[in-house]
Amino acid sequence: MGVHVQTTINGDAVEFACGVDESLLDVLRNRVGLTGAKEGCGTGDCGACSVILDGRLVCSCLVLGAEMNGKSVETIEGMADGNVLHPLQQHFIDGAALQCGVCTPGFLMAAQALLRKNPDPTEEEIRFGLAGNLCRCTGYDKIVRAVQAAAKEMRG
Amino acid sequence: MSLDSHSSDPMNPGLVERKFKVIGSRVARPDGVDKVTGRARFGADASAPGQLVGLVLRSPHAHAQIVKIDTKAAEKLPGVKAVITSVDLPDYTNGDRSMLDILENCMARKKALYDGHAVAAVAAIDAATARKALALINVTYKILPHVTDVDEALKHTAPIIHDHIFTEGTPQKSEMPSNQNKHASYGHGDVEQGLKEADVVISRSFKTEQTHQGYIEPHSCLASVSPDGAAEMWVCTQGHFVYRNQCAILLGLDANKLRVTSSEIGGGFGGKTHIWAEPLALALSRKANRPVKLTMSREEVFRCTGPTSSTSIDVKLGVKKDGTITAAFAELRYHGGAFPSTWAELGAQTAFACYDLKNVQTISKDVVVNRPKTAAYRAPSAPMAAFAVENAMDEAAKAIGMDPLDFRIKNAAKEGTKSSYGPVYGPIGIGPTLMAAKNHPHMKAPLGKNQGRGVACGFWFNFGGQTCVDVNITPDGNVTIAQGTIDVGGSRASIAMAVAEELGVTYDHVRSTIADTSSLGHNDMTDGSRGTFSTSMAAIFATRNAITVLRNRAAKTWEINVDDVEWKDGSAHPIGKGHGNLAPLSLKDLAAGAGNTGGPIAGHAEITADNAGVSFGTHIADVETDPETGRSLIKRYTVIQDAGKAMHPSYVEGQYQGGAVQGIGWALNEEYVYGKDGRLQNAAFLDYRIPVCSDLPFIDTQILEIPNPNHPYGVRGVGETSIVPPLAAVSIAVTNSTGVRQTHIPMSPPRVLKSIQDAKAK
Numbered sequence: 051m052g053v054h055v056q057t058t059i060n061g062d063a064v065e066f067a068c069g070v071d072e073s074l075l076d077v078l079r080n081r082v083g084l085t086g087a088k089e090g091c092g093t094g095d096c097g098a099c100s101v102i103l104d105g106r107l108v109c110s111c112l113v114l115g116a117e118m119n120g121k122s123v124e125t126i127e128g129m130a131d132g133n134v135l136h137p138l139q140q141h142f143i144d145g146a147a148l149q150c151g152v153c154t155p156g157f158l159m160a161a162q163a164l165l166r167k168n169p170d171p172t173e174e175e176i177r178f179g180l181a182g183n184l185c186r187c188t189g190y191d192k193i194v195r196a197v198q199a200a201a202k203e204m205r206g
Numbered sequence: 207m208s209l210d211s212h213s214s215d216p217m218n219p220g221l222v223e224r225k226f227k228v229i230g231s232r233v234a235r236p237d238g239v240d241k242v243t244g245r246a247r248f249g250a251d252a253s254a255p256g257q258l259v260g261l262v263l264r265s266p267h268a269h270a271q272i273v274k275i276d277t278k279a280a281e282k283l284p285g286v287k288a289v290i291t292s293v294d295l296p297d298y299t300n301g302d303r304s305m306l307d308i309l310e311n312c313m314a315r316k317k318a319l320y321d322g323h324a325v326a327a328v329a330a331i332d333a334a335t336a337r338k339a340l341a342l343i344n345v346t347y348k349i350l351p352h353v354t355d356v357d358e359a360l361k362h363t364a365p366i367i368h369d370h371i372f373t374e375g376t377p378q379k380s381e382m383p384s385n386q387n388k389h390a391s392y393g394h395g396d397v398e399q400g401l402k403e404a405d406v407v408i409s410r411s412f413k414t415e416q417t418h419q420g421y422i423e424p425h426s427c428l429a430s431v432s433p434d435g436a437a438e439m440w441v442c443t444q445g446h447f448v449y450r451n452q453c454a455i456l457l458g459l460d461a462n463k464l465r466v467t468s469s470e471i472g473g474g475f476g477g478k479t480h481i482w483a484e485p486l487a488l489a490l491s492r493k494a495n496r497p498v499k500l501t502m503s504r505e506e507v508f509r510c511t512g513p514t515s516s517t518s519i520d521v522k523l524g525v526k527k528d529g530t531i532t533a534a535f536a537e538l539r540y541h542g543g544a545f546p547s548t549w550a551e552l553g554a555q556t557a558f559a560c561y562d563l564k565n566v567q568t569i570s571k572d573v574v575v576n577r578p579k580t581a582a583y584r585a586p587s588a589p590m591a592a593f594a595v596e597n598a599m600d601e602a603a604k605a606i607g608m609d610p611l612d613f614r615i616k617n618a619a620k621e622g623t624k625s626s627y628g629p630v631y632g633p634i635g636i637g638p639t640l641m642a643a644k645n646h647p648h649m650k651a652p653l654g655k656n657q658g659r660g661v662a663c664g665f666w667f668n669f670g671g672q673t674c675v676d677v678n679i680t681p682d683g684n685v686t687i688a689q690g691t692i693d694v695g696g697s698r699a700s701i702a703m704a705v706a707e708e709l710g711v712t713y714d715h716v717r718s719t720i721a722d723t724s725s726l727g728h729n730d731m732t733d734g735s736r737g738t739f740s741t742s743m744a745a746i747f748a749t750r751n752a753i754t755v756l757r758n759r760a761a762k763t764w765e766i767n768v769d770d771v772e773w774k775d776g777s778a779h780p781i782g783k784g785h786g787n788l789a790p791l792s793l794k795d796l797a798a799g800a801g802n803t804g805g806p807i808a809g810h811a812e813i814t815a816d817n818a819g820v821s822f823g824t825h826i827a828d829v830e831t832d833p834e835t836g837r838s839l840i841k842r843y844t845v846i847q848d849a850g851k852a853m854h855p856s857y858v859e860g861q862y863q864g865g866a867v868q869g870i871g872w873a874l875n876e877e878y879v880y881g882k883d884g885r886l887q888n889a890a891f892l893d894y895r896i897p898v899c900s901d902l903p904f905i906d907t908q909i910l911e912i913p914n915p916n917h918p919y920g921v922r923g924v925g926e927t928s929i930v931p932p933l934a935a936v937s938i939a940v941t942n943s944t945g946v947r948q949t950h951i952p953m954s955p956p957r958v959l960k961s962i963q964d965a966k967a968k
Contacts, residue, residue, distance in 0.1 A: 069334070085251040086244020088472070090422040091504040095891035098422055126244035135242065143238035146856035149695035149864065151241030152248055152423040152472025174900075181900040184891060186420045186473050187695060188860055189867030190899040 057118040059084070060128025068115040074108075075099045077115030078125060086126035086155045090184065097183030100156040101125050107163035109182075126155035129162065137200040138162060147196035149187035156183050161197045169205055173198070216750030217811065219743070219918045228707040229919055232856045235699040236717055237470065249426030249442030249469045250501045257428065258287055258329040260490050260500030261336040262483060263343050264510060265318030265325050268576040268884025269352035269365065272318060272345065275326055280342040285335035288494035289343070291326045295489055298458040303370075307545045309456050311579045312485045318347065319367065319544035320576050321885045322509025324483070329490040329498045352576040352884040356541040357518050359385040359575045367574050371546060385574050387546035392554050392627050393567035400533025400565030404524030408602045412594040414933065414951040415877035416516040419583050420868070420896045423472020424507045429487035430497035437464045437491070441484055444474040444692050445731020449481055450723040456485045457492070464488075467722040468692055475868070476582030477512035479733050508889035513878060514583040515540035515549045519594040524565075525602045529616045534558050534566040534626070538591060543579040547572055552587035555627035556930075557595050559665035560614070560636050560822065562623040576884055582733060584865060585666040585926035589872065589933045593951055596662040596934030601947065610938075611649075611661050615640045635848025635912045636663060636822040642908055643824045648844045656830050657841060658942030663824040664930025668923035669734025670815030674727040675744040677705055677752045679807040683794030685709065687718035690729030691741045695864075695925070696857040697732075703853055704742040704919070708749040710776035711793060718745075727812055735923025738853060739914075740815035746918045752809025759803040760791045819914030819922035823847035825866065825931035831943040836959030838874055838940050844906040850914040850922030862928045863905040869932025871897040877952050
């Protein structure tokens with residue numbers, strides 16, 4: 051009944067077996083042990099489960115684990131370089147861009163995907179780039195500012 | 207400055223004008239790295255060996271008698287380890303009706319009282335088996351007539367939801383059961399006389415719809431009851447001690463046998479101050495003899511947790527042409543969902559709290575309806591009351607030709623004002639926030655086509671409550687803090703800052719963690735904006751007690767009198783004649799020598815933090831409304847609020863911005879939609895749309911600091927007031943952008959469009 055899957059997660063070769071109806075989110079959280087991606091809705095509305103799949107930002111609750119054969123998945127757990135935080139991570143802390151922090155992994159993945167495509171986004175482009183992620187604590191103000199600051203630093 | 211321990215009681219606020227070294231800086235929070243790397247563990251992120259998956263069966267009916275529940279087929283399904291109904295949760299509440307209400311909300315007993323009310327629960331080896339088991343439970347319902355609207359519920363023709371509820375607080379004891387559980391009245395003076403003295407009388411009715419706190423993390427807990435009756439629970443909550451106490455009562459456990467550990471909390475805003483599925487998880491675990499993890503779906507979160515009241519409010523204001531308010535009256539009708547509440551009472555207390563009034567009266571009617579039990583939502587009940595009152599204030603000002611902001615400034619409450627809900631105010635910030643708004647560049651910025659500006663103010667009480675803190679000096683001279691109030695937005699940083707400030711060390715030497723319920727005395731939950739206010743106060747007192755210990759240890763080391771030891775800049779210093787050759791002893795020195803001077807060094811404080819210091823804010827909103835569609839967008843927004851003292855300004859700004867945006871969502875879009883069948887029709891984020899990043903501009907903030915004399919550093923609670931003015935400010939802005947008074951929240955496009963068309967038709 052289970053499907054055997056060979057995939058790459060944060061650069062590591064990973065093998066797992068999962069049911070045909072299991073989401074990538076459930077596989078990451080319950081089978082691979084990566085709980086950084088969160089389930090806020092399970093219907094693709096909140097973005098808390100955002101991961102980057104073959105370079106594309108997706109809601110991992112809307113993707114099946116069984117489809118991951120040969121794919122490459124990036125999650126929040128792979129964002130820092132060892133003990134050196136990614137500029138986005140550092141600016142989220144320094145700029146108080148998180149309060150409860152449950153949406154933070156999703157926002158960081160979405161911001162990462164945005165800045166790879168567009169290293170110098172306008173405020174409006176940031177706001178639309180992050181519009182698939184819900185945050186209920188911050189009113190988004192400090193999130194947008196943190197992404198602006200990180201983008202500036204990353205451009206050098 | 208140093209603490210003069212010779213003259214002051216370490217447990218006394220002793221507010222002094224002081225220059226701070228740590229307080230007021232923008233340090234990094236101790237949980238920051240974990241939260242940006244995915245390490246932080248929230249409610250659903252913990253697992254236990256052998257854990258089962260718990261799921262809940264919920265009523266599809268708004269009001270129904272439960273005739274029979276047949277669980278046999280579900281119990282026989284392989285992989286199912288426990289099935290429970292209300293039979294498995296016997297009544298241990300010993301006549302405490304409010305606890306029985308909580309139990310009945312967690313699991314329906316004789317009747318299902320709302321769409322989503324739990325009727326049974328299962329624990330199984332995996333989610334798929336648990337889902338199959340739910341489908342095998344056969345519930346026989348007898349459907350009863352229902353009522354979901356607050357005004358309908360008060361009519362004589364409405365179905366009575368509870369036979370045991372008689373209206374409390376009426377002059378004559380009611381003879382018949384009623385859907386109104388409470389009647390209350392507040393105020394002073396003579397409103398009738400005041401209305402006679404008025405040149406203009408404004409009379410308006412307002413409605414607001416039900417909203418959800420909308421925290422991104424669904425409720426989740428991991429419960430484990432061992433055969434000897436001792437239990438552990440990991441749970442996302444705003445108050446693990448309260449969850450411990452209530453679950454222990456409902457499960458018939460001694461409180462010391464239930465150890466509750468709080469997870470990181472993914473938002474609460476009041477919605478995680480109540481227990482919901484936790485007793486079910488514990489009961490399932492007890493029956494199955496295995497740990498049970500129970501995580502709600504988003505649909506369940508909407509259908510059975512959280513929401514705030516929907517309301518119906520009438521306001522009457524009498525005003526003289528010179529801007530004097532001669533009379534202020536409001537009747538406020540709020541529902542508490544299917545259970546008795548006092549939300550309308552809170553609305554009545556807050557309604558006119560911003561103003562200095564000679565004649566004022568508010569009447570509250572608390573009502574039950576067939577909707578989920580209402581929970582607190584950030585300054586609960588105040589936003590709706592402010593929406594109604596501030597619109598009446600705006601209308602009154604315009605009626606007498608006075609600028610609405612000047613009208614508010616003229617009538618603002620001040621130190622010594624007898625508030626509309628009773629107490630006399632100490633130093634307060636309503637006047638200063640209004641003046642700051644008047645002088646803010648935002649007020650002078652030009653408006654474009656179809657744009658309008660609204661100004662409104664708001665009030666919240668703030669709360670203190672029971673708090674205790676342990677401060678422990680580690681053998682290497684660093685500091686750990688055990689706090690018992692949940693950190694919802696960075697309070698661990700603020701508490702560590704207070705201890706560092708008091709001790710005279712730098713922030714990086716101090717770290718605060720949330721202790722579990724077996725490691726610290728009872729703490730009230732993080733509500734009422736009390737977290738940083740009360741916990742920093744207890745932490746400061748605990749540190750002062752630790753300093754007393756440190757001074758004693760230094761005295762012992764030096765063999766001098768403790769009165770000759772002063773604590774300054776993180777070290778003990780000898781004072782007085784004859785000690786000139788003694789070098790100061792640092793925290794590190796004293797910690798290293800602790801074993802020879804009396805053992806570990808610690809300070810504790812246990813307090814009921816009274817006099818939290820009331821809070822006021824004034825907001826300015828600019829909106830643009832599309833006359834074709836009725837859609838309104840926020841173009842500019844400014845929050846001005848008194849913080850007393852901002853311990854960590856970034857986190858204070860964050861509270862201002864977050865509350866404002868929640869209020870904006872409530873004002874413009876969010877509402878529970880019930881069908882005629884009494885079922886909730888939009889239990890998902892797609893259909894219950896909270897604001898997203900692209901809906902908003904930056905939210906400007908201005909922090910005012912009018913010290914609270916009852917806190918050592920002048921701190922007031924800051925978390926809640928920011929959601930009070932937005933409904934009013936945004937609705938006044940839309941009133942100005944459309945030319946039509948907005949009286950129904952949310953101002954969704956169809957509702958605004960209809961208001962414009964109705965006005966044209968007249």
